[in-house]
Amino acid sequence: MLSLEKCKEVLHKDKKKKFTDDEISKIRDFLYQLATIEYEQRSRNKTKAGNHLLKSID
Secondary structure, eight states: OOOHHHHHHHHTSSOSOOOOHHHHHHHHHHHHHHHHHHHHHHHHHHHHHHHHHHHHHO
């Protein structure tokens, strides 16, 4: 997991908007949740594609 300090560094590069530590933590958690969903979805799609290919070979 990215540290809060690293997240601050990235989010504050623009310098137009400053986020609180709580906001940064929520943003980081949300992005990790999205990444988990994406990973799980891709894993399911690979499994389905693999099963389909195996059925056509039999």
